[in-house]
Amino acid sequence: MALAILARPDEPVEAQGLAPLPQWAEDLADGMVGSLLLVVDDTVDDASPAERVRLSIAAAVLSVVRPRAESGCDAAVDTWMGWGGSEPTAETDDATLFGWVLLCLLRRNGPAALRAVRAFSGDDGVGLILQDWTMSVLLSEPLLREAQSFHQLRTHLAHEGARPSHLLLAALVVQTGAGLGRHGVSRWLDAIAAELATTGTSRCTPVPPAHPF
Numbered sequence: 001m002a003l004a005i006l007a008r009p010d011e012p013v014e015a016q017g018l019a020p021l022p023q024w025a026e027d028l029a030d031g032m033v034g035s036l037l038l039v040v041d042d043t044v045d046d047a048s049p050a051e052r053v054r055l056s057i058a059a060a061v062l063s064v065v066r067p068r069a070e071s072g073c074d075a076a077v078d079t080w081m082g083w084g085g086s087e088p089t090a091e092t093d094d095a096t097l098f099g100w101v102l103l104c105l106l107r108r109n110g111p112a113a114l115r116a117v118r119a120f121s122g123d124d125g126v127g128l129i130l131q132d133w134t135m136s137v138l139l140s141e142p143l144l145r146e147a148q149s150f151h152q153l154r155t156h157l158a159h160e161g162a163r164p165s166h167l168l169l170a171a172l173v174v175q176t177g178a179g180l181g182r183h184g185v186s187r188w189l190d191a192i193a194a195e196l197a198t199t200g201t202s203r204c205t206p207v208p209p210a211h212p213f
Helices: 002-006 023-043 049-065 067-081 094-106 110-118 126-138 143-160 164-177 184-199
Strands: none
Touching: 002 023, 002 049, 002 164, 002 184, 023 049, 023 067, 049 067, 049 094, 049 164, 067 094, 094 110, 094 126, 094 164, 110 126, 126 143, 143 164, 164 184
16 A cells, blocks of 8 residues: 555646545555454554564554544554563564664654664664664754655665655654644655656755645
8 A cells, every 4th residue: 555655646636636546545545444443452462563563554554545544543553562562672673673663753752763773683774774863853853854864765765675665654754753744745755756757856855844735
């Protein structure tokens, strides 16, 4: 579903300002909203850390597609990453830690994000980007620093292997840091795509003054 969001066509729908998602993605989103509470209830006590991260990322992506379900999605993330959750360890794989850090940043929990960053076993570039992003949150630096971290991560993923859900989650972190609604995530990503397509620049697309969603 994250890939469907990122791969939307360029032709917007005038009433919404955004191109529609494929019907299968819309149906999937509706099904996820309807089953969210059941999934939380079935998994909250027994899910592994990796499962909690994957479920939480799915809920965060869902909140972009269905902004009206934002509170329920956020509550699900808080439950999976809070109640019954654990601290990252040396045994936690880097793929899980990647999502873990972004989810902590989404919840504006800088200390927890830093603990997850420090658990990375290696460094393929992601760890350094996330560490810088985490420090900018801990130090309450201007939002532009978070936007810069997002663009560094976006560029890195473009070369090292795309992860649509992580990229969308990273954009959501910036949006949340700006105090903006979930519906603005897709518009900001569209603005970035348009900038790259027309000027080819790597300049950090600013938020929020140039794109006050």
